[in-house]
Amino acid sequence: MVGVVPVTTSLTLGGSMELRLDMQQGNYIVAYSYPYELKQAAQANDRQKFNEILAQADHDEATATDYLTQLRLFLYIRTFAGVGFDYSVVAFKIGVFGQLDLDFQFEWLNCDYLDSWKYSMAGPLSTSMDQEMFGADLNFSGSTGIKFLFKFLFVSYEKIFCSVGFQFGGPLGEWETIEDIWADNKTISGKPVARVAMSNGQVMYAVDVGVQMEQRDYVDAAEQEWLGGQPSIELFSLDEDQGVTDMLQSGAYSYPTPYCPTTAR
Numbered sequence: 220m221v222g223v224v225p226v227t228t229s230l231t232l233g234g235s236m237e238l239r240l241d242m243q244q245g246n247y248i249v250a251y252s253y254p255y256e257l258k259q260a261a262q263a264n265d266r267q268k269f270n271e272i273l274a275q276a277d278h279d280e281a282t283a284t285d286y287l288t289q290l291r292l293f294l295y296i297r298t299f300a301g302v303g304f305d306y307s308v309v310a311f312k313i314g315v316f317g318q319l320d321l322d323f324q325f326e327w328l329n330c331d332y333l334d335s336w337k338y339s340m341a342g343p344l345s346t347s348m349d350q351e352m353f354g355a356d357l358n359f360s361g362s363t364g365i366k367f368l369f370k371f372l373f374v375s376y377e378k379i380f381c382s383v384g385f386q387f388g389g390p391l392g393e394w395e396t397i398e399d400i401w402a403d404n405k406t407i408s409g410k411p412v413a414r415v416a417m418s419n420g421q422v423m424y425a426v427d428v429g430v431q432m433e434q435r436d437y438v439d440a441a442e443q444e445w446l447g448g449q450p451s452i453e454l455f456s457l458d459e460d461q462g463v464t465d466m467l468q469s470g471a472y473s474y475p476t477p478y479c480p481t482t483a484r
Contacts, residue, residue, distance in 0.1 A: 227305050227312050231297040238290055245285035245330055245404055246340040247347075251277040254336045261338060264345040280340070283332040287401060294321040299366070310370040319361040322388075328352040328397045341403035346396055354394030360386040 250257050253276040260269035301314010331350055333339055338347040346352065364382025369375065 224302055225304050227299070227301060227303055227314070229297070229299045229305065232295075234292065234294040236290075236292055239288070241287045241289070242284055243287075243401070243404055245283050245332070247281055247283065247330075247333065248273070248338045248340060249279045249281050250336050250338065251279075257338070258335055258348070261344050261347050264343060266344050269344055281337075283330070285401075285404060286329040287397070288327040288329075290325040292321070292323040295319065301366075303368075305368075305370075308370070308372050310368055310375075313367040314365070315363065316366045317361070317363040320359070322358045322360075324356040326354050326394060326397050328393075328400065339400065342396055342400035346393070346400075352393045352397050352400075354390065354392040354397045356388075356390045356394050358386070358388035360384070360388075 250273065253272050256272045257269060257276065260272060296317075296319040298317045299312075299314055301312050303312025303314070304310065305312055329351055330339060333348050333350050335348060338344075339349075340347075362382050362384035365380045366382075367378045367380065369377075
C-alpha cells in the first residue's frame with residue numbers, strides 16, 4: 220500500500236518438459252553397383268541423375284528402423300503491477316500486465332543403417348546417407364498491456380483495455396527435413412501407415428488403402444470341382460488312414476473351405 224492507495228503485484232513462473240521416444244519403419248535402397256556415381260549424384264541433390272544411374276545399377280529395396288527422439292521445453296512468466304487487492308477468493312485490481320512464453324522443441328533422428336551404398340527413400344536426396352540429424356524449433360512470444368480484474372468466489376470478470384504483443388522464432392538446423400522424412404516413411408504408395416506394437420515385441424504395420432473390391436477372376440480360370448462326398452469321407456475322419464485324398468476342392472475360392480492340418484487330432 221502506498222499511502223491510502225492499495226498496491227498489488229504478482230509474479231508467476233512455470234514450465235513443463237516432455238520427452239518422447241518413437242520408432243518406425245525406414246525405407247531405403249541398397250546399391251550393389253555404381254556406388255561412386257550414386258554418391259556424387261546424392262551429394263549434388265540431383266534426383267534425375269540419381270534415378271538414371273539407379274536404373275542401371277544392381278539394387279534392392281529394404282527396410283530398417285528409424286529412431287526419433289523429441290524433447291520439448293515450455294517456460295512462461297506472468298507479471299502484474301497495479302492498484303487494488305487480490306486475495307484467494309476476492310480480487311479487484313487494475314494495472315499493467317506482462318507475459319512471456321518460451322516454446323523450445325528439439326528432434327534427433329537416427330538412421331544407423333545408412334552409408335555410402337544405402338540411400339534413404341524418404342526426404343531430400345542430399346540427406347539420404349545421413350545417419351544422424353538434429354533440428355530445433357524455437358519460438359518466443361509475449362504481450363503487455365493494461366488489464367482490469369474483478370473476482371468474487373466463483374464469479375470473475377476480466378477486461379484488457381489495450382495490449383501489444385510480439386512473436387518470433389522458427390525452425391533451425393534440419394528440423395523441416397526430419398519432419399519430411401518422418402512423414403514420408405509413414406506412407407506406402409501415398410497411403411498412411413499405422414504402426415502397432417504387439418505384446419510379443421513385434422511391430423505390425425497396417426496400411427489404410429480404403430474400401431476395395433476383392434478380385435476373384437481366377438475362379439473362372441478353371442472348372443470348379445468338389446471332391447468331397449465320397450463314401451470314405453466321414454465326419455472327423457480327415458486323416459491319411461481313411462484313404463482321403465489331400466485335395467478336397469479345386470478351381471474355387473479356397474478360404475471358405477475348412478482347413479484341417481495334418482497334426483490335428
